[in-house]
Amino acid sequence: MPLHDSSKEIFDHIRKESLDLYNRLHSVDYDARFVADVQQYYPLFPLLPNLRCGAWYADPAIATDVPAYFKSTDGHTNNWSFNLRRANLHLLSLIAEQRGIVLVDSTRAGKRMPDALSKTVPIWCSVVNHAVLLRSRGHNSADTWDTALYTPPQVVSRQEHLQIEERLDKWAADLAASSYVLPALPLPLRPVWITPSSSTFPAVKALQADALPVICVSASRQVDNGLERRGAGFAYVQGSGDDHELWAKGLTPAIFWANHDRIIGASREDVEAVVESICASTYAQSLTARAPPSPVAKVAGRILLCAIDDLQLDSTDSRAAAVDDTVYVLITQTPRPLHASSAVEIYPMSSKNVQMEYLKTVLPQATAFIRSSLASGKNICIACDTGSDLSVGVAVAALQLNFDDDGHYTPSGKSDVPIAAKYIVDKKTIRRRLEWIIASRAQANPSRTTLKRVNEFLLSSPTFRT
Numbered sequence: 001m002p003l004h005d006s007s008k009e010i011f012d013h014i015r016k017e018s019l020d021l022y023n024r025l026h027s028v029d030y031d032a033r034f035v036a037d038v039q040q041y042y043p044l045f046p047l048l049p050n051l052r053c054g055a056w057y058a059d060p061a062i063a064t065d066v067p068a069y070f071k072s073t074d075g076h077t078n079n080w081s082f083n084l085r086r087a088n089l090h091l092l093s094l095i096a097e098q099r100g101i102v103l104v105d106s107t108r109a110g111k112r113m114p115d116a117l118s119k120t121v122p123i124w125c126s127v128v129n130h131a132v133l134l135r136s137r138g139h140n141s142a143d144t145w146d147t148a149l150y151t152p153p154q155v156v157s158r159q160e161h162l163q164i165e166e167r168l169d170k171w172a173a174d175l176a177a178s179s180y181v182l183p184a185l186p187l188p189l190r191p192v193w194i195t196p197s198s199s200t201f202p203a204v205k206a207l208q209a210d211a212l213p214v215i216c217v218s219a220s221r222q223v224d225n226g227l228e229r230r231g232a233g234f235a236y237v238q239g240s241g242d243d244h245e246l247w248a249k250g251l252t253p254a255i256f257w258a259n260h261d262r263i264i265g266a267s268r269e270d271v272e273a274v275v276e277s278i279c280a281s282t283y284a285q286s287l288t289a290r291a292p293p294s295p296v297a298k299v300a301g302r303i304l305l306c307a308i309d310d311l312q313l314d315s316t317d318s319r320a321a322a323v324d325d326t327v328y329v330l331i332t333q334t335p336r337p338l339h340a341s342s343a344v345e346i347y348p349m350s351s352k353n354v355q356m357e358y359l360k361t362v363l364p365q366a367t368a369f370i371r372s373s374l375a376s377g378k379n380i381c382i383a384c385d386t387g388s389d390l391s392v393g394v395a396v397a398a399l400q401l402n403f404d405d406d407g408h409y410t411p412s413g414k415s416d417v418p419i420a421a422k423y424i425v426d427k428k429t430i431r432r433r434l435e436w437i438i439a440s441r442a443q444a445n446p447s448r449t450t451l452k453r454v455n456e457f458l459l460s461s462p463t464f465r466t
Helices: 003-019 021-041 053-057 090-098 115-136 158-177 253-258 260-264 271-286 354-375 390-402 427-440 448-459
Strands: 047-049 101-105 189-194 212-218 227-229 235-237 303-307 326-332 344-348 379-384
Touching: 021 053, 021 101, 021 212, 021 235, 021 260, 021 271, 047 053, 053 101, 053 253, 090 101, 090 212, 101 115, 115 158, 115 189, 115 212, 253 260, 253 271, 260 271, 303 390, 326 354, 326 390, 344 354, 354 379, 354 390, 354 448, 379 390, 390 427, 390 448, 427 448
Parallel strands: 047 101, 101 212, 189 212, 303 379, 326 344, 326 379
Antiparallel strands: 227 235
């Protein structure tokens, strides 16, 4: 057999094993036991999974139901960022109250830890510390308040560390100048790292001596090619929770943990059928499981956001969702049995050019409906399929057109022009309203294209959109 044919055969075998459902799930279970050991060592620190991958390794029975979203891309080499759209500032009060947290994530492809833990979180800690110092106006001393950048030296080179340091002052100034509230911190934040190769865990008293620890746990073992044969009857896949759409057969972390014993107890031959059965029954049950909408606190809850599936929508009559003081704006790209009414405005987006439909139809019509509803004393609940993207864009536009920079409702607004000539509408004021939303709804994470359409809608002439 030619050498290249043999190499291809080996590669195909490794790839097949890495996508095998049985291997993936048992690898998750193996890594989750390590995370549970870490949590047992730090029982007083809340355990938070870093979305999305980290949720596979954090058993909800021991984890805290608080979302954390530190993206690895914000820590990629030459792409370092402190993203105000993912500020994660809702974590600060929890960290201050509990004197620290444990944050779990994982990575694949033979890396020791994900960029989210080795760089994004360290950037976040340093920027937050620096911004708190800038906001404190002398209450904290730069001599005693630590704003330094800490990165794991075995993962981040000295050169890369220095390159990140050069950008910290700018990011901290942007955060300090934002509309976000920064709670008082008794001590500065400091990242600490734990991996399966760690010989010992740092002592709690040492961690808390002069900082609030953010303990970054990389759950998976580092292995060559991301794959390793285990003696327990499965091939270990490093970072197996990553990109679950490719292998999970509809399984999610929540479904996995709710049915953990049954899934892990299934044989290799039966596991796919077991997962398919569980996912089918869980989906039917999920239609009745709801989460309350998130009111935007800055405008006293006049605007609320959620996912469409969070609403109590009857499949035959959407008017069942309406209550006396609230009307609904629903934006969906998924065919749904929804029916509009005077209290429920629906925007099904089905065209091939979704972005232009969003700009030319959804934004102008939805904001006009919102304006008239606000004027009649109604609160507005805006929902989309995810509750984090298209609905957030509409909410940003509605806040810009109907509320001043202090969050006060200004009824003189029109549907597609600034609320009054004296208010300047620019990217800064638009960003401020997005910050209001993120401060009240941590799940809000609009895409760049959605925000670009919102900017075009608010900053350009209506003739541009025709």
